[in-house]
Every structure is written in structure tokens, then in C-alpha cells.
Amino acid sequence: MTKKNKIIKLDSYEEEILEAYENGQLKVSETSADYQAIASDTLKKNKKCKEVTE
Secondary structure, eight states: OOOOOOOOOOOOHHHHHHHHHHTOOOOOOOOOOOOOHHHHHHHHHHHHHHHOOO
């Protein structure tokens, strides 16, 4: 079985980002955000809000 390659059309902004990435101009920035903890806290808050409104 062969796999078909999908052709993705990029707009000019996306092409600029891709070109910068391929040329090594984009640098990874360090983030101190703990997204897993943020998501967990959000779910807890949503659950509390739902319990209050019922």
C-alpha cells in the first residue's frame, strides 16, 4: 500500500515562518509555564462552577 503525500498550501505569513525555521532563524524560547497544571486547575474551577449552578 502506498501513502499519498498531501499538498499543503501555505499563505505568505506561514511561508515566512517556515522559511525562518528552515534557515535556523527561529529560536526556542524558554517558558516557565506549566501548562499541565494550568489545565488541571481550569478543569477543577469549571467543575466547581458547574456544581454551584446546579
